[in-house]
Amino acid sequence: MRTRRHTWAAPAAAGGLVLAGLAPAGAAAAGNANNPRKLAQAVEVDAVWEHLEALQEIADANGGNRAAGTSGYEASAEYVEQVLQDAGYETERQYFPFTYEEVLASSLVVDGVTYESRIMSYSPNTDGPLTAGLSTPATATGCSAEEWGEVDATGTIALVSRGACTFAAKSLAAAAAGAEAVIVYNNAPEPLNGTLGSPDDGYVPTTGISGVDGQAMLAALGEDPGLQATLEIEVLVEERQTFNVLAETEAGRDDNVVMLGAHLDGAMEGPGINDNGTGSAAILEVAVQLAEVKKLNNTVRFAWWGAEEVGLVGSWHYVEDLAANDPAGLDEIATYLNFDMVGSPNYVIGVYDADQSTYEAPVDVPEGSAATEQVFTDYFDSIGQPWVDTEFSGRSDYQPFIVHGVPASGLFTGADGVKTDEEVAMFGGTAGLAYDPNYHTAEDDLDNVDGTALEIMSKAIAAATMSLATDTSEINGKRSAGKSGKPHPAKDAVDAHEVVPTVA
Numbered sequence: 001m002r003t004r005r006h007t008w009a010a011p012a013a014a015g016g017l018v019l020a021g022l023a024p025a026g027a028a029a030a031g032n033a034n035n036p037r038k039l040a041q042a043v044e045v046d047a048v049w050e051h052l053e054a055l056q057e058i059a060d061a062n063g064g065n066r067a068a069g070t071s072g073y074e075a076s077a078e079y080v081e082q083v084l085q086d087a088g089y090e091t092e093r094q095y096f097p098f099t100y101e102e103v104l105a106s107s108l109v110v111d112g113v114t115y116e117s118r119i120m121s122y123s124p125n126t127d128g129p130l131t132a133g134l135s136t137p138a139t140a141t142g143c144s145a146e147e148w149g150e151v152d153a154t155g156t157i158a159l160v161s162r163g164a165c166t167f168a169a170k171s172l173a174a175a176a177a178g179a180e181a182v183i184v185y186n187n188a189p190e191p192l193n194g195t196l197g198s199p200d201d202g203y204v205p206t207t208g209i210s211g212v213d214g215q216a217m218l219a220a221l222g223e224d225p226g227l228q229a230t231l232e233i234e235v236l237v238e239e240r241q242t243f244n245v246l247a248e249t250e251a252g253r254d255d256n257v258v259m260l261g262a263h264l265d266g267a268m269e270g271p272g273i274n275d276n277g278t279g280s281a282a283i284l285e286v287a288v289q290l291a292e293v294k295k296l297n298n299t300v301r302f303a304w305w306g307a308e309e310v311g312l313v314g315s316w317h318y319v320e321d322l323a324a325n326d327p328a329g330l331d332e333i334a335t336y337l338n339f340d341m342v343g344s345p346n347y348v349i350g351v352y353d354a355d356q357s358t359y360e361a362p363v364d365v366p367e368g369s370a371a372t373e374q375v376f377t378d379y380f381d382s383i384g385q386p387w388v389d390t391e392f393s394g395r396s397d398y399q400p401f402i403v404h405g406v407p408a409s410g411l412f413t414g415a416d417g418v419k420t421d422e423e424v425a426m427f428g429g430t431a432g433l434a435y436d437p438n439y440h441t442a443e444d445d446l447d448n449v450d451g452t453a454l455e456i457m458s459k460a461i462a463a464a465t466m467s468l469a470t471d472t473s474e475i476n477g478k479r480s481a482g483k484s485g486k487p488h489p490a491k492d493a494v495d496a497h498e499v500v501p502t503v504a
């Protein structure tokens with residue numbers, strides 16, 4: 001990677017800060033980066049990249065992932081906390097419980113051939129490898145005793161088709177017919193991801209396979225009814241504690257808070273560097289550079305959420321805790337900015353479409369969200385950077401905020417959606433390919449992050465943060481005279497009279 005420079009970044013370097021003669025040589029962070037353009041300049045992609053490298057090293061040293069409830073998450077948090085503390089912040093951990101799930105074994109071998117199988121959620125374990133013959137119900141879908149008919153499945157592994165009823169019903173019916181386990185094959189060619197919906201003592205171990213594999217297995221069974229299958233399912237499920245990491249500027253009025261969030265946990269399948277090392281690293285560097293700003297009108301609060309990948313657990317905990325115990329504190333959040341994947345290899349420069357100009361949102365969009373979106377789009381327009389809308393779907397950590405009426409928007413470079421020709425014309429890349437082909441895989445690593453996208457987005461986050469730290473009146477009508485604050489008290493006296501400009 002390494003990045004191209006943007007013409008908009010150049011002019012600001014010649015600005016007034018150098019006048020004092022105090023600017024460190026070569027540092028874009030020189031001086032008091034107290035307007036959006038200066039803070040955007042101060043946030044350099046090389047520094048963001050260093051944070052990403054640290055997260056990759058942490059994943060490598062911790063079994064290849066940084067998932068909630070693991071040592072990789074703990075180490076990720078310690079890294080973020082150390083960087084924040086070095087920049088002058090106090091950090092806080094907010095703990096909460098969640099259900100930790102880890103697949104310890106999942107395999108299916110039939111007649112010596114290994115098949116890809118996907119354990120259904122809430123499946124019981126096999127307690128070691130289970131080897132047995134295969135059975136099929138009288139009616140392929142195997143939904144009930146009637147569909148099993150005269151077949152005695154005792155001691156077998158049942159092979160049943162998707163369709164006509166829930167996977168739970170199939171598991172219960174196979175168990176009633178005597179089966180030790182169930183393989184459900186898809187009624188379409190592709191693989192099958194299923195859930196039994198909720199726990200039930202009546203289930204037998206249940207896994208899913210593709211329609212293609214299901215038909216192959218049926219054909220093999222037709223030729224050799226004595227076919228043996230070996231299935232192993234072992235999933236660890238337990239309650240664990242994890243936490244959010246929180247920090248905020250001392251500067252800025254306490255009753256008007258601009259909040260930025262990115263989930264720090266990754267999926268179990270890989271190191272989680274684009275999803276969401278990128279958002280975490282970008283807001284971390286924005287926090288570092290913002291700490292150098294002498295005076296802010298509004299408080300800026302940063303959150304690194306835990307357990308996003310298992311159901312937005314950390315962000316929901318944070319918002320519900322405020323709603324229950326400090327509703328005034330929730331009201332004081334002027335707007336929430338979410339960053340979940342901002343370095344996708346086949347990227348778009350996407351802004352959450354809060355004004356629904358492209359996508360009708362499937363959720364209620366709080367008033368003030370459109371004005372939040374506009375802070376990003378005005379910035380991109382001002383530097384001639386093309387951007388597209390991405391759906392305001394609520395499918396990341398802004399969900400609890402918008403459900404509680406807090407305005408929100410955010411940036412997104414794309415996940416498993418497919419890039420269009422129009423988007424290729426705007427951003428380059430490959431049409432017909434996913435924005436991030438490595439989404440939730442072991443390949444979501446440092447080699448597959450796009451540095452140009454990361455740079456564009458990191459600077460946009462910086463600019464939007466500084467704009468909103470100065471003024472949120474378009475969002476919530478609050479105009480701030482400002483209050484000085486001191487992430488770095490020793491340096492603060494120098495610019496005590498600095499006026500924070502209002503941003504167009």
Ligand SMILES: [Zn+2]
Pocket residue numbers: 263275276308340341
């Ligand atoms: Zn994510």
